[in-house]
Amino acid sequence: MNKKGKCTIVFAALALLFSGAVYAGNLDQPLAPTDPGTAMYTLEDIYKTVC
Numbered sequence: 140m141n142k143k144g145k146c147t148i149v150f151a152a153l154a155l156l157f158s159g160a161v162y163a164g165n166l167d168q169p170l171a172p173t174d175p176g177t178a179m180y181t182l183e184d185i186y187k188t189v190c
Contacts, residue, residue: 170177
């Protein structure tokens with residue numbers, strides 16, 4: 140088997156091995172929805188803050 144074929148097999152094996160190790164995290168929100176730490180700012184909000 141050539142080097143490219145071995146590399147492909149190793150990559151596929153590692154992808155299968157680590158695909159089950161994905162963890163999304165806790166779905167409970169650590170802060171209140173009104174807390175600034177949970178805010179998702181728009182570009183307009185950032186522009187208004189900076190300028």
